[in-house]
Amino acid sequence: MASTSDSFFTKLAQSTKSIVKIALSSHHCRITAAENPDNIIILGNGPSLADTIRDFSPQLAATPTLAVNFAANTPEFRQLRPRYYVLADPHFFASGNENVDRLIANINAVDWTMTLFLPFVAKGASSKINSEKVKIEYYNAIGVEGFQWLENAAFKSGRGMPRPRNVLIPSIMIALKMGYKNVWVAGADHSWTKTLSVNERNEVVSIQPHFYKEDEKEERRIRTDYLRYPLHQILYSFYVAFRSYFTIQRYAESRDVKIFNVTPDSFIDAFPRASLNELKLNKIN
Numbered sequence: 392m393a394s395t396s397d398s399f400f401t402k403l404a405q406s407t408k409s410i411v412k413i414a415l416s417s418h419h420c421r422i423t424a425a426e427n428p429d430n431i432i433i434l435g436n437g438p439s440l441a442d443t444i445r446d447f448s449p450q451l452a453a454t455p456t457l458a459v460n461f462a463a464n465t466p467e468f469r470q471l472r473p474r475y476y477v478l479a480d481p482h483f484f485a486s487g488n489e490n491v492d493r494l495i496a497n498i499n500a501v502d503w504t505m506t507l508f509l510p511f512v513a514k515g516a517s518s519k520i521n522s523e524k525v526k527i528e529y530y531n532a533i534g535v536e537g538f539q540w541l542e543n544a545a546f547k548s549g550r551g552m553p554r555p556r557n558v559l560i561p562s563i564m565i566a567l568k569m570g571y572k573n574v575w576v577a578g579a580d581h582s583w584t585k586t587l588s589v590n591e592r593n594e595v596v597s598i599q600p601h602f603y604k605e606d607e608k609e610e611r612r613i614r615t616d617y618l619r620y621p622l623h624q625i626l627y628s629f630y631v632a633f634r635s636y637f638t639i640q641r642y643a644e645s646r647d648v649k650i651f652n653v654t655p656d657s658f659i660d661a662f663p664r665a666s667l668n669e670l671k672l673n674k675i676n
Contacts, residue, residue: 406537413550417531418511420549420568425455428570430670432577432653433457433562434473436601439655440578444471447667454575454670457566459558461490461601463497472501477508477565479532479558484509484516495519508565530565539641546642553635553642556628560635567639567648574643574650575670581658583629587622594618595625636661 425431432454434440444451444467457475460483462468476498478484483491498507499522507525509517510532517527535542535551545551552564559579566574586598595618640661643650651665 402538406541409535409537409541409545409551412533413535413545417533417550418529420529420531422508422528422530422549422565422568423506425569425571428572430573430575431455431457431475431566431569431571432575432667432670433559433566433579434459434462434471435559435576435578435580435654436460436462437578437580437582437654437657438600439580439657440601442655443577443653443667450667450670457562459562461494463494464490468497472503473505475506475508475565477558477562478513479510479555479561481513484513498522498525501525508561510561530561530568532561542638543642543645547646553638554631556632556635560632560639563639563650567643567646572648573670574648575665575667576650576652576659576662577654577667579652579654579657579659581632581654582656584658587625589622595620595622597625633659633661 432451434443434456436459451471455474456471457477458468458471458473459477460480462471462473463476482488483494485491498505499520501522501524503524505525507520507527508530509527511529512532514529520527531550531552532555533545533551534554535545536554542553546553546564546567549568553560555561559576563574563576583597583599586600588596590596636659640650650662651669652659652662653665653667657664
């Protein structure tokens with residue numbers, strides 16, 4: 392076990408690094424507060440979301456929802472009509488990719504009011520969004536670690552967040568920044584370790600299923616991307632993500648915000664488990 396002094400100097404080093412990142416890279420965050428910030432359902436793209444859509448359509452229709460990544464390329468997107476949408480991976484801001492181009496086209500085709508959240512580093516990509524129905528807001532995808540007072544200040548101001556190793560982390564932090572008091576997380580299976588293997592060429596193979604059928608080109612891109620990393624780096628990335636959830640839970644408790652994991656068999660162990668059956672239905676304004 393590390394001594395108190397080791398812990399202090401580790402926190403000091405982390406805090407110093409975080410302050411430098413905030414000073415050099417963060418921007419003033421102007422995320423608009425929610426008008427009725429009671430409940431929001433965040434829709435991860437894990438395979439369990441298909442059952443959630445089937446079994447809890449009244450809750451999804453009566454509650455603001457937030458979708459992520461390639462959700463707009465699915466038939467369910469126009470059924471769910473999410474109020475919010477979050478993109479985080481730099482892949483979504485590259486040009487010349489058919490799936491990304493289709494995603495942008497589908498976002499531009501929405502016929503309901505939707506807010507699209509992009510990281511500040513992708514501000515240049517916002518020119519691709521030309522729909523009057525889509526409002527764009529920006530967030531700082533800057534990982535902040537260190538003393539708790541520094542983390543809390545950065546999270547509250549939107550200058551940073553727990554290390555954003557996947558899109559769910561900024562999605563939850565954006566929901567908190569908008570003022571939502573109850574955050575329900577669906578489709579966050581996070582059971583990646585079940586699919587990990589190493590082939591005879593010492594290449595890491597990972598299948599990451601979603602609630603929709605993956606495009607063959609996208610499957611090939613993901614497989615190729617994983618081949619670039621050794622297993623210990625991939626496992627470390629998982630570690631960072633799961634640790635970030637505990638940081639989020641701690642911060643949420645300090646803000647008197649409740650986060651409920653309503654994903655069956657989810658590997659996320661930071662948030663209390665619940666069911667969308669417990670969500671009181673309120674008509675969306």
